Amino acid sequence: MVLWTEIAAAESGAYSQPAGVRQRVIAVDWFFRKLDTFLGAVAVAASGVAASQAQAFIVQYIQRLGGALDEAKLVLNNVQHGLRYQLMSDTVRKELEADAGRRVNELQSAFSAIADASVLAKPFQLLRHADPIMVAGTWRDFTPMLPANADGIAYIIVAMILGFAVYEIVKLPVVLLLEPRQRKFRRRG
DSSP: OOOHHHHHHHHHTOOOSOHHHHHHHHHHHHHHHHHHHHHHHHHHHHHHHHHHHHHHHHHHHHHHHHHHHHHHHHHHHHHHHOHHHHTSOHHHHHHHHHHHHHHHHHHHHHHHHHHTSOTTTHHHHHHHHOOHHHHHHHHHTOOOOOOOSHHHHHHHHHHHHHHHHHHHHHHHHHHHHHSOOOOOOOOOO
């Protein structure tokens, strides 16, 4: 797309360059504007896709965490009331019960913090309360999915805005380096 001001300047003779050079400059400028638009769109799209999958990962992590919490509660119940544990010495049973109780409290705290967090706070709560073994298991079994809820849409919109902002920030030094410097001439006379 050629800017109308460039055409008017070319027709009025304001350019001091030959016509062929002007056309090449306009064509190169057009190419770089299109390239900038394309790269910006890629950055925005990649950010949106990544955010949608981050939301899917959080959902799958919460499911895994809930399963681990249920299992830990079952273990604690077995230690407290199971016949096998009743036959052990009180010292050993108390140690096992304390360990199982700690695990239940740890998992319950993490589950509540992540599951009850607001939409935009969930990723930060996941980072804060993540169990490395559970994260690795979730990542290993991760199944990408398209978000069909408000949380997923919110993640996508926020990530697209942030992706565009990051693209513009990264692009700024390149633009400043490649932008021709305008010289100011004084008239003599």
